[in-house]
Amino acid sequence: MRDDREKQGGAALFSCFSFQDKFGSRLKCSENVCFSDRGSLKGESMEPLIRVVDMCKIYNPGENEVRALDHVNLEIFQGEFVAIIGQSGSGKSTFMNMLGCLDVPTSGEYFLNGTDVSTMADNDLSEVRNREIGFIFQGFNLIPNLTAVENVELPLIYRGIDKKTRRQLAMESLHMVGLDKRVHHKPNEMSGGQQQRVAIARAIAAKPPVILADEPTGNLDSASSREILSILKDMHKNGRTVILITHDNGIADQARRVVRIMDGKIESDILNENFKE
Numbered sequence: 001m002r003d004d005r006e007k008q009g010g011a012a013l014f015s016c017f018s019f020q021d022k023f024g025s026r027l028k029c030s031e032n033v034c035f036s037d038r039g040s041l042k043g044e045s046m047e048p049l050i051r052v053v054d055m056c057k058i059y060n061p062g063e064n065e066v067r068a069l070d071h072v073n074l075e076i077f078q079g080e081f082v083a084i085i086g087q088s089g090s091g092k093s094t095f096m097n098m099l100g101c102l103d104v105p106t107s108g109e110y111f112l113n114g115t116d117v118s119t120m121a122d123n124d125l126s127e128v129r130n131r132e133i134g135f136i137f138q139g140f141n142l143i144p145n146l147t148a149v150e151n152v153e154l155p156l157i158y159r160g161i162d163k164k165t166r167r168q169l170a171m172e173s174l175h176m177v178g179l180d181k182r183v184h185h186k187p188n189e190m191s192g193g194q195q196q197r198v199a200i201a202r203a204i205a206a207k208p209p210v211i212l213a214d215e216p217t218g219n220l221d222s223a224s225s226r227e228i229l230s231i232l233k234d235m236h237k238n239g240r241t242v243i244l245i246t247h248d249n250g251i252a253d254q255a256r257r258v259v260r261i262m263d264g265k266i267e268s269d270i271l272n273e274n275f276k277e
């Protein structure tokens with residue numbers, strides 16, 4: 001069931017790349033991050049980048065309904081590094097699907113970068129997703145017959161970025177994740193940790209303001225997990241908003257802020273005293 005849902009998420013992710021980013025011309029780029037015109041650069045505005053108001057998600061409404069999100073309220077500001085932690089079945093992936101505009105809530109509101117996206121139609125959601133969010137999944141979701149650099153270029157193609165710039169952006173982001181020597185390797189010629197680094201490079205290549213990672217170290221050994229976490233920390237240091245979903249306290253402890261979710265409700269939301277830059 002879980003695998004099926006992850007595959008569905010992946011399919012939706014790739015379908016979103018098939019829309020041209022008609023907002024592309026309105027993107028402003030700082031050194032490492034792009035913001036749309038309504039963007040919320042730190043210091044310029046106190047508007048949260050993400051504002052979730054009384055969000056509910058009910059699967060199978062009726063007798064067998066599952067209340068996966070139960071009146072969730074949350075604000076995340078630009079540049080934060082937030083872990084969302086909870087046990088299996090607590091609603092983490094459901095919440096990620098909402099935050100990532102892969103699905104819409106049953107009720108409540110979701111403002112992303114100032115726009116209410118909770119009632120948007122599929123096409124509009126795809127555009128927002130493409131513009132604002134870089135996804136990293138536990139299952140990597142790389143295309144097996146494409147090389148690392150081609151995988152990273154894929155979302156850039158659908159953004160209408162020209163070939164030369166595409167290659168340059170893809171090489172830059174593969175360099176950021178330490179994969180200069182693996183750019184022409186296919187996924188089955190790389191380790192799990194390397195494949196996840198390609199997935200991270202793909203998520204950051206278009207410089208989206210939000211990086212959303214669902215159990216990004218779930219399939220990795222502890223050394224590779226440490227590498228991936230250190231890359232996510234670097235992303236945060238470079239000004240990106242990183243949201244990391246995990247069931248592991250040790251991993252959540254790496255984030256600046258830890259939001260705990262239980263039975264679809266936010267149980268606690270604390271700043272992590274152990275956080276080290």
Ligand SMILES: Nc1ncnc2c1ncn2[C@@H]1O[C@H](COP(=O)(O)OP(=O)(O)OP(=O)(O)O)[C@@H](O)[C@H]1O
Nearest residue numbers: 059060066068087088089090091092093094095247
């Ligand atoms: N498409 C769906 N249809 C029906 N129920 C669903 C669906 N997706 C999720 N659920 C249910 O909603 C609840 C939350 O699921 P969710 O996948 O968000 O949990 P999770 O915290 O991500 O768990 P895990 O750590 O195992 O990935 C669970 O009880 C799950 O069975």
Ligand SMILES: [Mg+2]
Nearest residue numbers: 092093094214
């Ligand atoms: Mg999950």
